[in-house]
Amino acid sequence: MTQLHAVSHIHGNTPEAQRATENPAKASDRGAVAPAPLSVALWNVSWDDVLPYRFGSDGAVVRWSTFENVRPFIEQNYARIFEEPAGDTPFTQETSMNRAKARYYAIFADVFEFLYRNETIGILICTPLDWSTYYIRTAALLPEHQGRQWVWRFVSEVLFDYLAPLGVERVEFDVSPANMAMLHLAARNRCNPTGTLLTERWGSQVRFTRFLNPQREAVFLDQFCNGIKYQTRTRRNPR
Numbered sequence: 001m002t003q004l005h006a007v008s009h010i011h012g013n014t015p016e017a018q019r020a021t022e023n024p025a026k027a028s029d030r031g032a033v034a035p036a037p038l039s040v041a042l043w044n045v046s047w048d049d050v051l052p053y054r055f056g057s058d059g060a061v062v063r064w065s066t067f068e069n070v071r072p073f074i075e076q077n078y079a080r081i082f083e084e085p086a087g088d089t090p091f092t093q094e095t096s097m098n099r100a101k102a103r104y105y106a107i108f109a110d111v112f113e114f115l116y117r118n119e120t121i122g123i124l125i126c127t128p129l130d131w132s133t134y135y136i137r138t139a140a141l142l143p144e145h146q147g148r149q150w151v152w153r154f155v156s157e158v159l160f161d162y163l164a165p166l167g168v169e170r171v172e173f174d175v176s177p178a179n180m181a182m183l184h185l186a187a188r189n190r191c192n193p194t195g196t197l198l199t200e201r202w203g204s205q206v207r208f209t210r211f212l213n214p215q216r217e218a219v220f221l222d223q224f225c226n227g228i229k230y231q232t233r234t235r236r237n238p239r
């Protein structure tokens, strides 16, 4: 892994690690309560290799979680985080939080929970889109904890490095054209806009792709891009 000076995997036998992995159990124990997520079946992922994860000595801890476990966080905070009118958002409408949705997350999703001083401050939920594509379905941090790039650093410094050797060739996510913070993070981190979507649930979205496989990135650049290709310039982290 690269750039791990700022972040570290907490070793499993410390009291801190035990607190961070309490409720729910370790990722490897999850099979007892729910089916193994798709990432495990497809890529033989072992999330215990990288979780729990801490950003510095007084930083957030990222731990394995479940949709049921983070659902109260979504219901209580998503309207505020996404600046939606309370009660009029797909995040909290009863019909969207139905049984099928919970089952979908149980079967397909990797749920990463961000804690600071044992309080949940954010979540990141990802699902495999197909055999070589990982999709960031939702990412959100309480506004008072934004500004340190904890979510994006976890994605780029941990997930990218972990998933690439397992055969994941690209990571994709969708962003509202007005979400300047995410657009900024996407451009800064070599994510290419690869499509636009019109959705009845989330409005218009720009699809971004972050290529983890340099050959796939080269195909994209050669086939679709003229002019300056900034990402081909030498980078500190060339992948």
Ligand SMILES: CC(C)(COP(=O)(O)OP(=O)(O)OC[C@H]1O[C@@H](n2cnc3c(N)ncnc32)[C@H](O)[C@@H]1OP(=O)(O)O)[C@@H](O)C(=O)NCCC(=O)NCCS
Residues within 6 Å of the ligand: 081, 082, 139, 140, 141, 142, 145, 146, 147, 148, 149, 150, 151, 152, 153, 174, 175, 176, 179, 180, 181, 182, 184, 185
């Ligand atoms: C997206 C999110 C999860 C990223 O969290 P994070 O990795 O901790 O990143 P931060 O919030 O610390 O940083 C966001 C970056 O956007 C920048 N930013 C914030 N507001 C901005 C604005 N209005 N215009 C441009 N850039 C902005 C920040 O300055 C920072 O960049 P910098 O480090 O170069 O200064 C978090 O910002 C969040 O929860 N946002 C609200 C929910 C959301 O938009 N989710 C994603 C939906 S696709």
